[in-house]
C-alpha cells in the first residue's frame with residue numbers, strides 16, 4: 001500500500017479507544033460502479049484494481065481500525081442495464097464471483113443499483129441467500145407493495161450508532177423485471193427511512209444513493225440528518241454539499257480501481273465536518289489475497305468450460321458483411337504478408353495465452369466483427385474472425401471485393417481509438433503509430 005493519496009479536508013481527529021477495541025474513530029471504506037469487472041485486463045503494464053487486491057487492502061485497513069464499515073453504493077454486478085442472452089452464462093458467473101468476493105472481503109452494506117437487476121431480481125435474491133450479500137434498498141417493492149430488501153442496517157462501535165440505507169434508481173430500468181419490481185419515489189422513501197433511523201438513535205446516517213444528481217440533491221435537502229451520501233452518479237463531485245455545508249457526497253472511481261476511505265470521530269457531533277478523506281488506488285504493489293486469486297482462477301476456468309460447449313443458433317447466416325482476411329488475401333497478397341508481421345495479426349493468440357479467448361470482455365478488441373452484423377456472437381464461434389484483421393481498419397469488405405473501391409483507404413484516428421483507449425494502452429499516438437502498421441509498407 002505504497003501510494004495513499006491523501007486529500008485532507010480538515011485535520012482535527014482524536015482517536016479515543018473504547019472497550020472491545022472499538023473506537024469512536026470510524027473508518028468508512030467505499031466503492032461504486034464496479035460494473036461487472038472481476039479483474040483489470042492485461043493490456044497495459046500496470047493495471048489497477050481487481051478483487052484479490054481489494055481483499056488485501058480491506059484486510060489491512062481492518063487491522064488498523066476495528067471500527068470499520070465497508071460500503072458499496074451499487075452497480076456492482078453488470079456492465080449493462082440488460083444482459084444479452086449470449087452473455088448471460090459468463091456474466092452471471094462473473095457477477096457471482098463479485099458477490100462472493102465482496103462478502104469474502106467483508107462488505108457490510110451493499111446497495112441494490114439498477115444495474116444489479118440486469119439478469120433479473122431472482123438472481124439478485126439468490127446472491128443474498130447463497131453468499132449472504134448484505135443488500136439494502138428502501139424503495140424497491142413487489143406487486144403487493146412489500147419491500148424486496150432490508151431498507152437499512154444499523155451498526156454500533158463504542159458509543160456510536162451508525163445507520164446506513166440504500167436507494168435504487170428505477171428511472172431508466174429496462175430490465176425484463178419492470179412488472180415485478182416497482183419502486184417508491186426515492187425522495188419520499190428516503191424520508192421514511194431516515195425517520196426510522198432517527199428513532200433508533202443513530203448519531204450518524206449514511207445514504208448509499210444510486211440515483212441521479214438532481215435526486216441526490218433533493219434527498220439531502222429533505223433530510224438534513226444525512227451526514228454522508230455515497231453516490232454512483234459521475235457528475236457529482238467528491239466533497240462538501242454546497243447548499244447545506246454540513247453534508248458530504250463521496251464517490252470512488254469506477255470499475256473497482258480505487259477504494260474511497262474516510263475516517264471521522266463519530267463521538268463528536270461537530271467533528272463530523274472534520275475528517276480525513278483519501279483514495280486508495282489498488283496498484284500492482286498491493287499483493288493479491290491468495291484465496292481470492294484462487295477463486296478468480298476457478299471462475300475463469302468455469303467460464304471457459306461453459307463457453308466451450310455453447311453454440312448460438314442465431315448466427316447471422318448468409319449475411320456475411322465481413323469477408324475476413326482470407327478473402328482480402330486473394331487480391332492483396334503483399335499487404336497481407338505485411339499485416340501478418342504486425343501485432344494485430346497475433347492479437348487472438350495473445351488472449352489464448354492468457355486463457356481468456358472465451359471472455360466476452362476481452363474478445364471485442366482482439367478479433368474482428370464480434371457482436372456486429374455479419375460477424376460472430378459467441379466467443380467460441382470466432383472461426384475466421386480471429387485477430388485484428390483488415391476490416392477493422394478498412395471497414396467491411398462485402399461491397400468492395402472484386403467490385404468498385406467501396407473501402408476505406410486510410411483509417412481515421414477514431415477507428416484506432418475504439419480499441420486503443422486509455423484503459424487498454426499505456427501509450428498511443430496516431431501520427432507515430434500509423435506508419436508502423438500502414439500496409440503501404442508492404443511495397444518497401
Ligand code: HEC
Pocket residue numbers: 323324325327328329330331332390391394396397398400401402403405407408409
Ligand atoms: C477480387 C479482388 C479484391 C479483393 C478480394 C479485395 N480487394 Fe481491395 N482492391 C482491389 C482492387 C482491384 C483495388 C484497386 C487497386 C488500385 O487502385 O490499385 C483495391 C483497392 C483496395 C484498397 C485501396 C483503396 C484506395 O482507395 O486506394 C484497399 C484499402 C483495399 N483494397 C482493401 C481491401 C480489403 C480490406 C479487402 C478485404 C476485405 C480487399 N481489399 C479485398 C481488389 C480486391
Ligand code: HEC
Pocket residue numbers: 343344346347348350351364365366367388392393411412415416417418419420430433434436437
Ligand atoms: C479492433 C481493435 C483495434 C483497432 C481498430 C486497432 N488496433 Fe492496434 N492493436 C490492437 C491490439 C489488440 C493490439 C495488441 C495485439 C497483441 O499484442 O496481442 C494492437 C497493437 C498495435 C500496435 C503495436 C503496439 C506496440 O506497443 O507494439 C500498433 C502500433 C497499433 N496497434 C496501431 C494501430 C493503429 C495506428 C490503428 C488505427 C489505424 C489501430 N492500431 C487500430 C487493437 C486494435
Ligand code: HEC
Pocket residue numbers: 040041042043044350351354356359361362363364365366418419420421424425426427428
Ligand atoms: C477496448 C479494447 C480492448 C479490450 C476490451 C481488451 N484489450 Fe487487450 N489490448 C488492447 C490494445 C489496444 C492493446 C495494445 C496495447 C499497446 O501495446 O498499446 C492490447 C494488448 C493486450 C495484451 C498484450 C500486452 C503486451 O504488451 O504484451 C494482452 C495480454 C491483452 N491485451 C489482454 C487482454 C485481456 C485479457 C482482455 C480482457 C480482460 C483484453 N485484453 C481486453 C485492447 C483491448
Ligand code: HEC
Pocket residue numbers: 325328329332335336339344388389390391392393394409410411434437438439440443
Ligand atoms: C491497423 C489498421 C490496418 C489493418 C489491420 C490493415 N490495414 Fe491496410 N492500410 C492501413 C493504412 C494506415 C494504410 C495506408 C493508408 C494511406 O496512408 O493511404 C493501408 C493501406 C492499405 C492498402 C493500400 C496499399 C497501397 O499501397 O496503396 C491496401 C490494399 C490494404 N491496406 C489492404 C489491407 C489488407 C488486405 C489487410 C488485411 C490483411 C489490411 N490492409 C489490414 C491500415 C490497416
